[in-house]
Amino acid sequence: MHKSVKFLNDKICLNVLSHDKENAKEIYEVTQGHVLIGMLSKNYETNEQAITAMSDLSVNINGALSIGLGAGDPKQWKMVAELAGELQAPHVNQICTATGFTRARLGQDETIVNALVGPTGRPGYVNMATGYLSQEKVATEVPIETAIAMLKEMGASSVKFFPMNGLETIEEYKAVCEACAQENFMIEPTGGITLDNFKEIIKIAIDAKVPKVIPHVYSSIIDKETGLTRIEDVKKLYEVMKEVSKA
Incomplete structure (x- = not known):
């Protein structure tokens, strides 16, 4: 695990966006470093602009940078992979099908690379067709255990389950958590998480014994x-x- 990533009680690390360096620093301080600060590649026209901005912000948060796509936009996959290779950030958000490319660009196993898979409406199955081409085709329905095995083979560190739409996909999320616990794999719930549903969502993962x-x-x-x-x-x-991580 990358030295810049800190999990509270070895279980939970928050991922949020920041508006600027000062905002990021405050977030980092109030969470005592148990956070990854997301910066979205989609907000920059060139790799050079993104590298400058991300490097600048990263200094204020002890390197706890999360490179994002931007609303899960699959067209950002290559820029994210290139930024990851250049910046060697501790956390990278990526579409499922570009995971292997990204890990290869990183050239190491310490960075957490998530792989974005989506709900299918069917608990126990996830959609792996989240790429810039595959998302335009018929969605796949892959058993979550098989999906995790494939993600491991591609060099992923965790399942990014998106879009959750808050509690709308809760039964599917529970099945993903159970599989992640069984396969010793991290989970990253994303989409529609609020102050109202946050506790329930992370508690489900912790209760299922998901490692992180x-x-x-x-x-x-x-x-x-x-x-x-x-x-x-x-x-x-x-x-x-x-409160939840003490359980």
Whole structure:
């Protein structure tokens, strides 16, 4: 595991966005470093711009950078992989089908690379067709245990289950958590997570004995006027993390 990633009680690490360096630093401090700060590749026109901005912010948070796609946009896959290789960030968000390419660009196994798979409406099965071409085709329905085995073969560290739509896909999420626990694999629940459902979502993973969980909480805690991630909300999330991770 990369030295910049800290899991609270060896179980939970929060993943949130930040508006700027100061916002990121505050988030890092109130979570006592048990956080990964996401920066979205989609926000930059060139790799050079992204590398400059990400490197600059990373210094303020002891390197706890998470390179993101941008709303799961599969067209960003190559830029993310290239940035990952250049920056050697501790956490990378990636579409399922580009996982192997990304791991190869990194050239090491310490960075957490998640692989984005989606719900199917059928508990126990996930959609692996999340690539820029495959998402336009008929969705796949792969048993979650098989999917995890394939992700391991591609060099992934965790399942990014997206979009969860909050609690709408909860039965599918439970099945994914059970499989991750069985296969000793991390999970990253993403999409529609709020202050109201955060506890239930991370508790399901912890109760299932998933080794590590990285919940992504984005738009629900961002101030629409300023673009800043609200520090008070981050504090509330961190209190819940402390409570649940003691279980």
